[in-house]
Amino acid sequence: MQKSPLRAVHESAGARLRPEEAGGQVITYGDVPAEYAAGTQEGALLLDVTTRGLLTVMGKDARDFLHRILANDIKGLTSGQGNRNLLLTGKGKIVSMFDLCCLGQGFLLSTPPGQAGPLRDALDMYLFTEDVTLADETEAHAPIEIVGPGAAEIIESVLPDFDPTSDTPHTFQFVPFHLDDSDDSDAAAMTKVTPMLVAGRSGFRLETEPEHVAELWRVLQEFGATPGGLVAYDSLRAESVAGEFGRDITDDVYPQEARLEDAFSLTKGCYIGQEVVAKIDTYGGLNKRLFRLRVSHDDPVAPGTRILRSIDGESRDLGVVTTWAYSFEADGGVVLGYLKRKHQEPGTEFLLGETGATAVLQD
Template sequence: MNRSPLLEIQKAIGAAVTVAHGWQVAAGYGAPEAEYAAARQSCALFDLTFHCRLRVTGPDREGFLHGRLTNDIKGLAVGRGIYAAALDRHGRMLADMVVWSLDDYHLLELPPDTGRKILESFEESIIGEDVVIEDMSATWGLLSLQGPEGPGILGRLGIGAPDANEIVSASLAGHPVLVAGRRRADLPGFDLHVANAAMVDCWNSLLERGARPAGLDTLDVLRIEAGIPWYGRDLDESVIPLEAGLHDAISYTKGCYVGQEIISRIHHLGQPARLLRGVVFEDDRLPPPGSDVRTDGRRVGKITSIVRSPAIGRPIALAYLRRGHTEPGTAVRVDTEGGPARGKTALLPFTAAATP
């Protein structure tokens, strides 16, 4: 079982540990309301070391990635990042990711459980290019600050807060780190890529400057409120990016890449058969992921993620719904053991219409 270098420290301050993606991770620290409030009002600190990171080097790396990812990698300036996806030839998602351009390499930050798949897929497609792909997931940690006080915490550590989608080199607790502007909710957000040996020092420094530790359960609530799908829950190899509304991950002008023909055909000539939408439920029932969504007795979709939302005050879910049943306010029902859970569809993000 994999574990973060911080796990024992996290357990000592009250972390409840769960298993996710083959890793022992902190689900929470015993006070979910306080963790959520920290993210909304000050700053929450998440340990995302269980995410995957690939380092791509070699003089042909830019062109290689450009031909295998959905977004414009050739147009990516050094010090910037871009959201993208890797697809199969049918236009279905192998993974989504953020690609960061550094001076002499590209860093791919991927969801859990996708690093090896993408590494093997990319290596199999190298034909004459001078490209080397390394899996850095076992040697680099990943910390994430999410909340309005994030820039202040970085400032107290002598680090200027990078803009969204900007990545900079910095020093934290005497260690070299990469700091990236990375929103994981509808909040100011910053990721810190840290060598494993430096994780404890960096974690402690961030806590001492005012960050509050928070677990995976809190991040799950925040990202669902923001309408952000996670690979492995809302995204998988059955999903075409346009179904999930991932338009920011796609360049429609860059030219050829794996899966491009399908994406272009849907974009210019057709429409996805289903779309990712929100559902706001009327009572406190939480139908499990995978539950069928029905309207007028007919199955029109299924739930992929669900939480109780402090911002909305009710359970909210992400669900794929058939076209024709995606208009906001459409009445839906999900059958549960305790009776039907009734709700209405909503556009994403949920928090765009929420009153703080």
């Protein structure tokens, strides 16, 4: 995984960071309640996602190739549009999850950190004689995200050419970011602005070149954005039941189990795994689904902790914890986890492994 070009900025600001070998993400800038409030109440929360991957898919056959492979619609997209998308196994389970943008006959696929290469290799397996070129361009871009009630206003202040009325998710625009740190008064870096869900809430992703992202990060703060990290981010997404690839969403999960209904199409026709996805939609039969549960104490609960319930005097294993977070909305600890069907009634109480804690399923 590449190092964030903002790491030195975070260190100089006194942010708490994970070790580089563990990803190097910002944990917090020091005031988690303020970071959370910026993402929910006033202003906007600014997040470093510069280690996300970028895969380009180019060539005259790129559209047809991706349309027959990927789970969401491709042929219906015009330049400037996009969607959340999936690559599935033949059995309908998730191989990769990414955000796709259409550039005419070319496409940009923004992946979770470290996933551009594996996605390229997975797609390459389906290439034969098509005119398609796959390239890992991760090092050429530096995305950051912003979420909160003031996000659009802050972006418009920093990027005056940004059109805030164009807020359809994944419909992006390129606008100039005028550089204050350049000797050329007309110098600008083209910045891609995409409305999308950030931590399960309406937000934006801003993508620019790595050499300009520190300046963009600084100016966004000057206009009111609050920098934050994983603690506030996890709180927001846990409250929204927004799973994260690699933590809550893995290769043993069907899209519907992870609440990814916006990432696949039921009408586009055949694609890898389509038959299974369609059968689940038509006949039901999900064995599990991702839910949020309120925990009886505020101590962290480890991913992988089993979710248990006593039924007729017998302890039954009914699911697994994938994320723990402190929820400011619930004023306490919450977990995300998969629960088996027939045990998904709000208000149901469970035991969390050997922790001694209980957890109540929330709406």
